[in-house]
Amino acid sequence: MAEKVRIIIDDREYEVEKGRTVLEVALEKGIDIPYFCYHPRLSIAGACRMCVVYWENINRLVISCNTPVQEGMVIRTHRTSEQVRENQRYLLQALMTRHPLDCPICDKAGECDLQNFGALYGPQRQVVPVSALSKEREEHDWESEFLEYYSNRCVVCYRCTRACDEVVGAHALYVESRGFEANIVPTVRPMDTSTCEMCGICVHVCPVG
Template sequence: MTAEQTTGAPQAVDLVTLTIDDQQVSVPKGTLVIRAAEMIGVVIPRFCDHPLLDPVGACRQCLVEVEGQRKPLASCTTTVTEGMVVRTQQTSPAADKAQHGIMEFLLINHPLDCPVCDKGGECPLQNQAMAHGRTETRFTDVKRT
């Protein structure tokens, strides 16, 4: 039986207040940064994240800058803390550069013209690269297809 069932009153939720891209938000304790951002309409790119699955952090596309941390963190695996200050690719050159580097890395063996790919133009990687203007790469060797 829950506290609500025994007393009839709703159970209080512990809230944590943080700042994302200069917007203050209060979310339940244990919320992931990527979910807190969604709550205020801030879109953070991602591939491996799904709200019904446990966080993995494999694609690294959701990197954000967190004040006090030495390097960008994956927002899909980072839990919010009281007073946390987060900057996404929209307001942080460091987060934007990190995401750009990860996209560039992902595109090494994935040509965006997709002539030989099973997806045939219906590719989440291609869509994300195009949506965020990250179709250029420094790696010009022959791609494995």
């Protein structure tokens, strides 16, 4: 029988299996911690930082997707911590800096995590100093008849690259550059001539596309 530990999340105590992450436990208990890069079938990337929570015992913010539960742990989510809410709001604002405001005509509208979290946290303002001329990232043509990539909608969560590597084993995508210049690009162009199997899993796991 798995060892159990007692933790507190938002003033409620839970007895959970040791070794699981705070995010896994929270989602299982119906606690809606926002996230982009986490997926139950993929490795932990810790890339988006949206799943941040406040760990009272050590007085710091941590990402819940990569933090194992511990005996006596006291956690606060955005529901009971203004510090967590402000941190997540800032991350959303940074993502929105270069995201096109085309929700009404976007195919993902109504099923988009970024749209849902934006509605949850209210109107966004630009927090990253990007001029109007450099607002949009350079688009990268995958040279594919079946797949199209919109860099300015991408939140660079690495779900697509991890799914391609870990689930399909095709290794057809990788991340080029870092920060606001990061883009998902095919390992070979035209993409239709690469190891891509055209399975569509990259589209399926994408939280915004």
